[in-house]
Amino acid sequence: xxxxxxxxxxxxxxxxxxxxxxxxxxxxxxxxxxxxxxxxxxxxxxxxxxxxxxxxxxxxxxxxxxxxxxxxxxxxxxxxxxxxxxxxxxxxxxxxxxxxxxxxxxxxxxxxxxxxxxxxxxxxxxxxxxxxxxxxxxxxxxxxxxxxxxxxxxxxxxxxxxxxxxxxxxxxxxxxxxxxxxxxxxxxxxxxxxxxxxxxxxxxxxxxxxxxxxxxxxxxxxxxxxxxxxxxxxxxx
Numbered sequence: 001x002x003x004x005x006x007x008x009x010x011x012x013x014x015x016x017x018x019x020x021x022x023x024x025x026x027x028x029x030x031x032x033x034x035x036x037x038x039x040x041x042x043x044x045x046x047x048x049x050x051x052x053x054x055x056x057x058x059x060x061x062x063x064x065x066x067x068x069x070x071x072x073x074x075x076x077x078x079x080x081x082x083x084x085x086x087x088x089x090x091x092x093x094x095x096x097x098x099x100x101x102x103x104x105x106x107x108x109x110x111x112x113x114x115x116x117x118x119x120x121x122x123x124x125x126x127x128x129x130x131x132x133x134x135x136x137x138x139x140x141x142x143x144x145x146x147x148x149x150x151x152x153x154x155x156x157x158x159x160x161x162x163x164x165x166x167x168x169x170x171x172x173x174x175x176x177x178x179x180x181x182x183x184x185x186x187x188x189x190x191x192x193x194x195x196x197x198x199x200x201x202x203x204x205x206x207x208x209x210x211x212x213x214x215x216x217x218x219x220x221x222x223x224x225x226x227x228x229x230x231x232x233x234x235x236x237x
Contacts (some may be wrong), residue, residue, distance in 0.1 A: 019214035022166040027211040034207035049130045055195040066190040077187040081143030116149040140201030148206035149182030
């Protein structure tokens with residue numbers, strides 16, 4: 001079933017899979033490794049309120065780490081992770097998927113964002129790491145996780161549309177995730193909203209959540225398609 005899922009012209013699926021079969025093995029491994037990183041960092045920095053030694057290797061985040069015009073750019077990216085900006089991106093993503101006749105991808109955008117944001121929120125309360133000494137929970141970075149998740153889902157859609165193989169598809173998806181995570185992560189550290197290790201945790205959270213959510217969307221959609229096919233056969237008898 002896994003090998004053939006998504007080949008709708010051959011097996012009668014209603015829509016292509018959102019996690020291409022050629023990428024499933026690799027992204028299961030990536031999701032497991034990313035989960036381990038999230039857990040390890042969470043354990044290491046649980047209850048902390050200061051930057052770690054690793055964070056100090058990069059930068060000590062402050063409210064004025066960057067000056068204009070770079071600060072304006074950082075604020076623009078930060079806006080994309082706020083409720084208004086993220087809603088615009090989600091609506092645009094769903095609309096784009098529907099225009100491309102990819103209903104599963106549209107479902108993944110909504111479910112993937114929901115799972116990613118929900119996971120980061122839960123982890124923040126479980127880990128309890130703070131920044132600036134004012135009780136703001138910082139691990140993992142929700143902005144970084146959200147932006148990375150969107151990039152992952154867009155790259156998965158592109159991989160399926162272009163029919164890319166394992167190597168090209170994996171490279172495209174990981175490159176998109178890396179660029180999105182780096183850009184939003186830089187903005188969060190530059191604005192003093194997160195430590196670098198918070199950003200890494202947010203990036204890995206998206207890498208752990210999105211493949212799992214994509215597999216779940218495909219699994220449920222395939223089951224529904226099988227049930228509809230079986231029902232149609234019974235009615236024709």
